[in-house]
Amino acid sequence: MSDTIYSTICPGCNFGCGLYIRENRALDVDFRKSSPANAGKLCRFGMSLPRFYKPIKSMVDGKETSIEDAAKEAAKRISAGKGSTAFLSFGNTTCEELLALRKASESYLCTGVNFEGLPKDTYQTLSVGIPYSEIENAKHIVLFIDPYEQYPLIVRRLISAKNKGAKITAVWWKDLALATENIRPEDVSKLQFTKDSLIIADFHPFSDVEQVKSVLSLAKNAGAKVTFLKPFANSTGAYIMSKDAKQKSLAQLVDDINKGTIKTLFCLESNPLELIPSEALGKLTNLIVQTGQAPDTKANIVIAHEPLYKKKGTLINNEGRAQALGGAGTNGLDALGIVAGTKFDFNSLHESVKKALGVAAIDEFTIPKYERPAYGAIQAAPKQPEAKTALVSVFNPFMWSNLSDDNDFVELSLNTVRALKLLKGGMLMIKSNGSAIEKRFKVAPVPDNVLLSCRKFGIEKGTITPVEISR
Ligand code: SF4
Incomplete structure (x- = not known):
C-alpha cells in the first residue's frame, strides 16, 4: 500500500503551523519547511497529531x-x-x-x-x-x-x-x-x-x-x-x-x-x-x-x-x-x-x-x-483572585483537546511546599466545590497563593478556581 501525503495545517491552535500528514496504515507527521507561519517547526502537540486523529x-x-x-x-x-x-x-x-x-x-x-x-x-x-x-x-x-x-x-x-x-x-x-x-x-x-x-x-x-x-x-x-x-x-x-x-x-x-x-x-x-x-x-x-x-x-x-x-x-x-x-x-x-x-x-x-x-x-x-x-x-x-489559594488553569493545546500529556501535576512555590511540609515525590491534596483530589507537584517560580496547572482535574470553575490545599 503506497503512502498518501496531505499538505495540511495543525489543528492544535490558531497559530496556523503547516505540516504534512503521511497516511499509510498509520499516520505520520512530516515537516513542511516552506510553511510561512512556522517554517516547518512543530510543538509537542503538532508532533502528537497521529494520537489526536482517532x-x-x-x-x-x-x-x-x-x-x-x-x-x-x-x-x-x-x-x-x-x-x-x-x-x-x-x-x-x-x-x-x-x-x-x-x-x-x-x-x-x-x-x-x-x-x-x-x-x-x-x-x-x-x-x-x-x-x-x-x-x-x-x-x-x-x-x-x-x-x-x-x-x-x-x-x-x-x-x-x-x-x-x-x-x-x-x-x-x-x-x-x-x-x-x-x-x-x-x-x-x-x-x-x-x-x-x-x-x-x-x-x-x-x-x-x-x-x-x-x-x-x-x-x-x-x-x-x-x-x-x-x-x-x-x-x-x-x-x-x-x-x-x-x-x-x-x-x-x-x-x-x-x-x-x-x-x-x-x-x-x-x-x-x-x-x-x-x-x-x-x-x-x-x-x-x-x-x-x-x-x-x-x-x-x-x-x-x-x-x-x-x-x-x-x-x-x-x-x-x-x-x-x-x-x-x-x-x-x-x-x-x-x-x-x-x-x-x-x-x-x-x-x-x-x-x-x-x-x-x-x-x-x-x-x-x-x-x-x-x-x-x-x-x-x-478582578484578581481573592481566595487564599487559587488553581490557575493554563489552557494549552493538550488541555483544549483533552489529549493526555506528561503534565499531570501542579506547580507551586517553594514557600508553599515548606509551609505544608510536602515531601519530595509525595502528593498534594486539593479541595474545591466539595471534591478532593491528590496530585503530584513541582516547585516553580509562582506566587505563594497560586497553583498552576496545564491539565484539567475536573474541579475547575473557569480559569481561576479558589481551592484549599494540604498534605
Ligand atoms: S504545532 Fe503547536 S503551535 Fe503550531 S498550530 Fe499546532 S499546536 Fe499550535
Whole structure:
C-alpha cells in the first residue's frame, strides 16, 4: 500500500503551523519547511497529531450508521424541535463549512466568545491579530500568556525579537525564562506602556471579559499594538465568517440549556465536554456532534466526516493569513447540507470566503489587508483572585483537546511546599466545590497563593478556581 501525503495545517491552535500528514496504515507527521507561519517547526502537540486523529464512526442513538443517515436523523430532530436548537462551532474546521453552518443555524449561532460583553468597535482587533514578523521587529513586548505552554511556536519569534534588542515583559503567574522583566498580573498598573509596546494576549471562550477589556484599554491608552492569539484552528475564520451574524456567548448558551429553551445542541468540530458543564449537557434532549475525530462525550447523534487533513477548504490563522488545506474531502459540507435541507456548493462558498477576505486567490504567502478601525475608550475592572489559594488553569493545546500529556501535576512555590511540609515525590491534596483530589507537584517560580496547572482535574470553575490545599 503506497503512502498518501496531505499538505495540511495543525489543528492544535490558531497559530496556523503547516505540516504534512503521511497516511499509510498509520499516520505520520512530516515537516513542511516552506510553511510561512512556522517554517516547518512543530510543538509537542503538532508532533502528537497521529494520537489526536482517532478514527470515528457515524452513530444514531448508539447504533452505527452512514454519514448521510446520521445527518438526515439530525435534520429530522432539529426540525421537530424548531426554535430550540443551538449551533456551536469555535473553528477547528474550514471557513467554507463555517459559512454553511451559519446558513444552517436558524437564529442561534455560538462561536463561543462573549462578544456581547465587549464593545462592538473592538471586534476586528480581537478577531484578527498582527503578522508574526511584526513581533520579531518589536522594541518592547508585553506577554499576557505563557508562550512555552500555550502557543509554543511564538517562542521563536520572541527570541528573534530579543536577539534584536527587544525588552520582553511577562505579566504572568510564573517567571518566564525568556522575559527580561517578570511582573505579576496584579501589578500590571505599575507597568509603563508606550507606542513602542506590543501586547500579546489570548482570547477564548473562558477569557475573562474584564481582563480582555483591560488589555484593550492598556493598548489604546498607550497607542500600543495589541494582538490576541486563539486556541482553536481557524478561530479567526470563525469570527470573520460570522461577523454580521447575531451570536450568543457560551455563557448565554449554557444559561439557555439550563432554562430549557435550548433542547438540541449541534456542535461542529467543537468538543462540548470541554466547553459546557456536564450537568447542562445532561439536560439536552439531543446532542448532535459533527466531527472528524472521536468525541469523548456521549452524543445522541455523531455525524462522522473526514478529518481536517483530508478536507478541502480555507483556514485563517492569528495573523489573518488564509491557508488552503491540501485535501479534497467535502463530505462534512455535504452533511451540513443535509442538516440544513439544502445542497452546499463548495465553489460558491469558497468564492464567498475570498470575497470576505478581499482576495482573488488564497495565497498563504500574502496576508490579506484587514481594516483595523480604532476603538473607543474602555472601562475595565479586572478582578484578581481573592481566595487564599487559587488553581490557575493554563489552557494549552493538550488541555483544549483533552489529549493526555506528561503534565499531570501542579506547580507551586517553594514557600508553599515548606509551609505544608510536602515531601519530595509525595502528593498534594486539593479541595474545591466539595471534591478532593491528590496530585503530584513541582516547585516553580509562582506566587505563594497560586497553583498552576496545564491539565484539567475536573474541579475547575473557569480559569481561576479558589481551592484549599494540604498534605
Ligand atoms: S503551535 Fe499550535 S498550530 Fe503550531 S504545532 Fe503547536 S499546536 Fe499546532
